[in-house]
Amino acid sequence: MAALPQQPIVPARQAVARLRSLWQRWFLWVLLALLVMVLLGTVVWLAGRHEADQVQAALDRDTSDAVAELRGGLQRNAQSLNALMTDTRGRVRWPEDEATALLRAHREWVRLEWRDPQLQLRAAADSPYRVRLFDEATREASRSDIALACAAASKLGGAAYSPSHYVPVGSGTGVEVMEICLPSEAGDYLIASYAMRETLIELVGPSLRRGQEVAFAEPDGTRLATVGAPRRGGNRIFTSQQLIDLPGVTLMLRVDGWRAEPDLFPNLLTGLVTGVSIALISVLILLARDTRRRLRAERELADTLAFRKAMEDSVITGLRARDLQGRITYANPAFCAMVGFSLDELIGRPDAPYWPTELVHEYQQRQTLRLAGGMPPREGFESVYMRKNGTRFPVLIFEAPLLNAQRVQTGWMSAFIDVSEQRRVEELSRASQERLQASARLATVGEMASLLSHELTQPLAAIASYATGSLNLLDGEPDGAPAELAMALRRIGEQAERAGQVIRSVHDFVRRRDRTREAVSPRALIDAVLPLVQLQARKLGVRIDIVLERDLPQVLCDRTLVEQVLLNLARNAMQAMDVAGIDERVLLIRAARGGGSNSSSVDSAGEARRWLEFSVADIGSGISDEVAKRLFTPFFTTRSDGMGLGLSLCRTVVEQHGGALLFEPNRPRGTIFRFTLLAAVPTAPLPLVTESTSP
Incomplete structure (x- = not known):
C-alpha cells in the first residue's frame, strides 16, 4: 500500500505561532481600550444622573414654592370676597361698583354672584376682561356644584370650593371653572367663579412658567388647565407634583420641565474627564498606529536589506568601504573574489594585502590624500592590484565620500572593475x-x-x-x-x-x-610624406608652407602610423580647397612645442612631460556645425568617393600615442587640425623656421 504524502507541518506551525504572537500583542491593547471606554461611559452616566437629580430637586423646590404662593393668593382672594360681603350686609341692592372694581383687580375671576339662602340669584357681575361666560342655561347646569360648595361653606363656617367643571364657550372651546362660596350671617352666599387657567397665570410666578409647563390636575392625573412652554421634540421630561388641599376640594399642581437630550457633558469636571479620556484613547490609537507603522517599517527595512544584500552579492563590480582611519569596514563577495582574500581577512585591517609591494609607497600617498579630504576624480583612475596568489591585474577605481543619514562623512566607498578582459579586448x-x-x-x-x-x-x-x-x-x-x-x-x-x-x-x-615606437624628428616625419603630398598639390595648384621651430626634440611614435595621419590631414585640407572662388591655395604644415593631451599622462611622481604639436591648416570653405558633430564618426564622409574612415583612424592613432586630435576654424577662413605627440627629449623653445614649396 502506497504511503500517503506527508503534509507540510512546519509552515502550519509557523502560521499558528504567528497568529498567537499577534493575538498576545494586540490583546492588551484591546483590553486597555475597552477599560477606558467603560470608564468614560460610567463617568458620563454618573454625571448625567447627578445632574438629573439636581434638576429634579430644583423642580421640586420650585413646585413647593409655587403651591405656597398659590395658597397665599387664594387666601388673599377669600379675604377680599369677605370684605365685599361685609360691605353688602344690611343693603338691599348689590354694590355693583365695588364688585366691578374687585373683578378688575382680579383677572382670575370671571363672575361674582349674590345668592339668597335658597341659592336663588339676586345680583351678578361679570369680568370686564372677557365676554360673558354664563347664561341662564349654563349657570343652571352648574347649580349642583354651587350647592355643594355652599353646603360645605355653611358647614365649615367659612369659604369652601366646588369641584371644577367645564363651561363651553362655543366653536368647540371652553373654560375650566371652579367656584368659591362664602356664607353670611344672614344666610346669603357670595360666590366667585375662578377660571383655572387665569388662576395659574395670576397666582403663580412667571419664572416657574419659563421653559416649563404648569398645570392644575385632579388627584387621578386628569389635567384641568395648563400654562407655560409646550414640550419640544427630543427633550427629556422632569415632573414634580404636589397636592393642594382646599376646603371642599383637592387639586394637584403639576410642573413639567423640559431639558434637551442628550446632555453629554453636564458640567466642567465631566467634560474635563471626558476630554482626558478621549485624549488617552487618541494616544492609544496613535500608539497602536505607530506600532503598526514601526513593524511595517521594520519589515520593509528587512526586505530592503535582504534585497540590497542579494544585489551586492550578484554584481560583478567590487565594492569596498573604509572609515576615516583607513580601516576596511565592508567588502562585497565580488571584491573578495577579485583579490582572493576572505571578508574576515580584510575587515578591520589598516593596510591592504592586495597592494603590490613595488607600488606600496604610491598607494600610501594616495590613501593619505584621501584621508586628508582630497576628492578623487569623478571619471575614476586606473591602478594595479595583486591577488592572494601574487598575480597582478589592472583595476578601474571609482571613489566617493561615504555619508551617513545626517550627511556627515564617515569614510570612503570605492567601486572596483577588473579591466583585464577589457585590456585584452x-x-x-x-x-x-x-x-x-x-x-x-x-x-x-x-x-x-x-x-x-x-x-x-x-x-x-x-x-x-x-x-x-x-x-x-x-x-x-x-x-x-x-x-x-x-x-x-x-x-x-x-x-x-x-x-x-x-x-x-x-x-x-x-x-x-610590426608596430614599433621609435624616436623620430618632426622634420623626418614631414619629409617622408612630402613627396606624396606634392603629387596632389601640383594637380590642384596648392602651395605648401612648412613651419618648424628650430631644434625641435624628437617624438616617440610609430613612424608609419603618424606619417599616415599627416598624409590624411594634408590630403583632406587640399581637397577642402578644391572649390571655385579661391585664388591662392595655401597648405600650412606646422610643428612646434606646446599643446597637451586629453588623457592623463602623469607618472606616479606627478611630473608632467612636454608635448609637440603638429597642425595642418587650409583656407577652404570650413566645417559646418552639423558636419562638426559627426566629423570623427566612422563611415561618415562628405565626399561621394570617400570611405569615411580617414579622420576616425587618425584620431585612434593619435589617442593610442597618448595625444589628442582637435580642430578649430582658421581665420579668416578654412580649418586647422591639430594633434599632439609626446616629445622624447624636452628642450627650450627656439625661433620658427619657415619653408615654402610652390606647386
Missing part, C-alpha cells in the same frame, strides 16, 4: 584597427596610382632626354664640352633619385610590419 581591437589601417593605406595607394603614373612620366622622360643628349654629344664631339656632359649626367642622377624616392615612399607606406 582593446589589444584585439588595436590589432583589428591596424589591419583596417593597412587596408586604408592600400586604398590610398590605389587612389594615388594614377597620380604616380602621371608624375613619374615627367622625370623618366627627362632622364631619357638627358641620356639621348649625352649620347649625341659623345658621338658628335668626342673631345668637346666635358662640363655639359657632367651637368647632364648629374641631372640624370637627380631625376632618377627623385623617381626612386617616390616609389620607396609608396612602398614603405603600404608595407605592413
Whole structure:
C-alpha cells in the first residue's frame, strides 16, 4: 500500500505561532481600550444622573414654592370676597361698583354672584376682561356644584370650593371653572367663579412658567388647565407634583420641565474627564498606529536589506568601504573574489594585502590624500592590484565620500572593475584597427596610382632626354664640352633619385610590419610624406608652407602610423580647397612645442612631460556645425568617393600615442587640425623656421 504524502507541518506551525504572537500583542491593547471606554461611559452616566437629580430637586423646590404662593393668593382672594360681603350686609341692592372694581383687580375671576339662602340669584357681575361666560342655561347646569360648595361653606363656617367643571364657550372651546362660596350671617352666599387657567397665570410666578409647563390636575392625573412652554421634540421630561388641599376640594399642581437630550457633558469636571479620556484613547490609537507603522517599517527595512544584500552579492563590480582611519569596514563577495582574500581577512585591517609591494609607497600617498579630504576624480583612475596568489591585474577605481543619514562623512566607498578582459579586448581591437589601417593605406595607394603614373612620366622622360643628349654629344664631339656632359649626367642622377624616392615612399607606406615606437624628428616625419603630398598639390595648384621651430626634440611614435595621419590631414585640407572662388591655395604644415593631451599622462611622481604639436591648416570653405558633430564618426564622409574612415583612424592613432586630435576654424577662413605627440627629449623653445614649396 502506497504511503500517503506527508503534509507540510512546519509552515502550519509557523502560521499558528504567528497568529498567537499577534493575538498576545494586540490583546492588551484591546483590553486597555475597552477599560477606558467603560470608564468614560460610567463617568458620563454618573454625571448625567447627578445632574438629573439636581434638576429634579430644583423642580421640586420650585413646585413647593409655587403651591405656597398659590395658597397665599387664594387666601388673599377669600379675604377680599369677605370684605365685599361685609360691605353688602344690611343693603338691599348689590354694590355693583365695588364688585366691578374687585373683578378688575382680579383677572382670575370671571363672575361674582349674590345668592339668597335658597341659592336663588339676586345680583351678578361679570369680568370686564372677557365676554360673558354664563347664561341662564349654563349657570343652571352648574347649580349642583354651587350647592355643594355652599353646603360645605355653611358647614365649615367659612369659604369652601366646588369641584371644577367645564363651561363651553362655543366653536368647540371652553373654560375650566371652579367656584368659591362664602356664607353670611344672614344666610346669603357670595360666590366667585375662578377660571383655572387665569388662576395659574395670576397666582403663580412667571419664572416657574419659563421653559416649563404648569398645570392644575385632579388627584387621578386628569389635567384641568395648563400654562407655560409646550414640550419640544427630543427633550427629556422632569415632573414634580404636589397636592393642594382646599376646603371642599383637592387639586394637584403639576410642573413639567423640559431639558434637551442628550446632555453629554453636564458640567466642567465631566467634560474635563471626558476630554482626558478621549485624549488617552487618541494616544492609544496613535500608539497602536505607530506600532503598526514601526513593524511595517521594520519589515520593509528587512526586505530592503535582504534585497540590497542579494544585489551586492550578484554584481560583478567590487565594492569596498573604509572609515576615516583607513580601516576596511565592508567588502562585497565580488571584491573578495577579485583579490582572493576572505571578508574576515580584510575587515578591520589598516593596510591592504592586495597592494603590490613595488607600488606600496604610491598607494600610501594616495590613501593619505584621501584621508586628508582630497576628492578623487569623478571619471575614476586606473591602478594595479595583486591577488592572494601574487598575480597582478589592472583595476578601474571609482571613489566617493561615504555619508551617513545626517550627511556627515564617515569614510570612503570605492567601486572596483577588473579591466583585464577589457585590456585584452582593446589589444584585439588595436590589432583589428591596424589591419583596417593597412587596408586604408592600400586604398590610398590605389587612389594615388594614377597620380604616380602621371608624375613619374615627367622625370623618366627627362632622364631619357638627358641620356639621348649625352649620347649625341659623345658621338658628335668626342673631345668637346666635358662640363655639359657632367651637368647632364648629374641631372640624370637627380631625376632618377627623385623617381626612386617616390616609389620607396609608396612602398614603405603600404608595407605592413610590426608596430614599433621609435624616436623620430618632426622634420623626418614631414619629409617622408612630402613627396606624396606634392603629387596632389601640383594637380590642384596648392602651395605648401612648412613651419618648424628650430631644434625641435624628437617624438616617440610609430613612424608609419603618424606619417599616415599627416598624409590624411594634408590630403583632406587640399581637397577642402578644391572649390571655385579661391585664388591662392595655401597648405600650412606646422610643428612646434606646446599643446597637451586629453588623457592623463602623469607618472606616479606627478611630473608632467612636454608635448609637440603638429597642425595642418587650409583656407577652404570650413566645417559646418552639423558636419562638426559627426566629423570623427566612422563611415561618415562628405565626399561621394570617400570611405569615411580617414579622420576616425587618425584620431585612434593619435589617442593610442597618448595625444589628442582637435580642430578649430582658421581665420579668416578654412580649418586647422591639430594633434599632439609626446616629445622624447624636452628642450627650450627656439625661433620658427619657415619653408615654402610652390606647386
